[in-house]
Amino acid sequence: xxxxxxxxxxxxxxxxxxxxxxxxxxxxxxxxxxxxxxxxxxxxxxxxxxxxxxxxxxxxxxxxxxxxxxxxxxxxxxxxxxxxxxxxxxxxxxxxxxxxxxxxxxxxxxxxxxxxxxxxxxxxxxxxxxxxxxxxxxxxxxxxxxxxxxxxxxxxxxxxxxxxxxxxxxxxxxxxxxxxxx
Amino acid sequence: xxxxxxxxxxxxxxxxxxxxxxxxxxxxxxxxxxxxxxxxxxxxxxxxxxxxxxxxxxxxxxxxxxxxxxxxxxxxxxxxxxxxxxxxxxxxxxxxxxxxxxxxxxxxxxxxxxxxxxxxxxxxxx
Numbered sequence: 001x002x003x004x005x006x007x008x009x010x011x012x013x014x015x016x017x018x019x020x021x022x023x024x025x026x027x028x029x030x031x032x033x034x035x036x037x038x039x040x041x042x043x044x045x046x047x048x049x050x051x052x053x054x055x056x057x058x059x060x061x062x063x064x065x066x067x068x069x070x071x072x073x074x075x076x077x078x079x080x081x082x083x084x085x086x087x088x089x090x091x092x093x094x095x096x097x098x099x100x101x102x103x104x105x106x107x108x109x110x111x112x113x114x115x116x117x118x119x120x121x122x123x124x125x126x127x128x129x130x131x132x133x134x135x136x137x138x139x140x141x142x143x144x145x146x147x148x149x150x151x152x153x154x155x156x157x158x159x160x161x162x163x164x165x166x167x168x169x170x171x172x173x174x175x176x177x178x179x180x181x182x
Numbered sequence: 183x184x185x186x187x188x189x190x191x192x193x194x195x196x197x198x199x200x201x202x203x204x205x206x207x208x209x210x211x212x213x214x215x216x217x218x219x220x221x222x223x224x225x226x227x228x229x230x231x232x233x234x235x236x237x238x239x240x241x242x243x244x245x246x247x248x249x250x251x252x253x254x255x256x257x258x259x260x261x262x263x264x265x266x267x268x269x270x271x272x273x274x275x276x277x278x279x280x281x282x283x284x285x286x287x288x289x290x291x292x293x294x295x296x297x298x299x300x301x302x303x304x305x306x307x308x
Contacts, residue, residue, distance in 0.1 A: 002219055009211045010200040027210050034218035042222040118199045121192055140189040141196055168185045171192060182183065182191040 001042065004049050005034055008142075012057055015137050018125045019061045029064055033057040054138055054152040117180055124174040128167055131155075135163030136171070 009030060016026035033056045041052050125133055131153070138149040139160065150157045175182065183191075203211075284291065293299050 001222065002215070005215045005218065009215060010203055010208075011196075013203070013207065013211055014196065014200050023207065027207070027214065030211065031214035031217065034214055035221055038218045038222045114195070114198065118195050121195050122199065136189070140193050164189075165185055168188050168192075172188050182188055 001038060001046075001049070004046060004053075005037075008050070008053060009034075011141060012053070015057065015141075016061055018122065018133060018137070019130065020064055021126055025064060029057070029060045032063075033060045036060075050142065051144060051148045051152055054142055054144065054148075058134060058138075058152055117175075120175060120178050120180060121171070124171050127174065128170055131159075132163045132167035132170065135160050136167035139164050 012030045012033065013026055016029040017023060020026055020029065033053060036056045037049070037053050041049070044052060125136075128136070134153055135149060138144050138152055139146070144152060146157045146160050149160045153160065172182065284294070
């Protein structure tokens with residue numbers, strides 16, 4: 001279980017971040033999903049964990065949006081009343097990138113270009129319709145098969161294929177519009 | 183390029199991005215993981231700890247305790263069966279001895295069935 005969570009936590013965080021576009025909320029979502037997995041499915045075989053975790057994670061993201069919808073009136077009101085000084089909680093250490101196995105920063109010009117492409121891809125992902133993004137990330141990033149993706153998303157296999165196809169086409173078009181060819 | 187190839191390239195960039203997460207975020211994720219693992223049901227936690235090397239002899243100790251219980255039960259059942267066997271063999275020997283004594287006696291067998299003879303035996307007992 002420990003090894004599985006360590007393996008998926010970064011991608012899970014990114015998935016949540018693409019959906020909610022808020023780091024703290026994304027971290028909360030990942031933590032909730034991890035807690036639910038260990039509490040309810042701790043005894044399940046390791047082979048079943050990826051699909052179960054993705055299902056829980058997607059539900060946690062949907063729950064976040066449901067809660068946000070309920071609270072939207074209050075948050076709008078509170079944010080209008082006082083502008084919070086964002087620099088108060090600023091911690092320069094948190095902005096440091098972690099040590100990574102990748103050595104793509106060896107060439108500064110190339111690294112800059114790569115960072116730019118990553119930023120554009122991530123931005124394009126956040127612009128995708130939620131179901132298309134979910135299908136794309138589950139199918140291609142988490143490498144679930146069509147049936148598993150359908151189960152995790154609670155839809156038919158045909159819908160998964162349609163969502164994936166549209167997502168890839170939309171991403172390619174958005175990147176092409178920014179002058180990036182893959 | 184087909185759909186799978188485009189997706190593969192995009193995923194490659196996403197992998198790099200995930201590998202470059204900020205140290206603060208990684209720390210928070212690690213903390214979340216540790217909290218979640220602490221909530222594992224008891225046997226799972228023990229197994230995780232055993233796997234991590236913190237409780238290596240837990241499983242073997244438990245297996246040894248189980249073995250001792252089963253060994254005790256086996257000995258008890260074996261003892262009862264042996265006692266029953268010995269008792270029935272003893273009874274058979276007693277019957278054999280009685281039969282042999284009757285058959286080898288000079289008195290005819292009919293004499294033991296005669297009531298008068300039994301009454302005479304009782305009277306002549308010291």
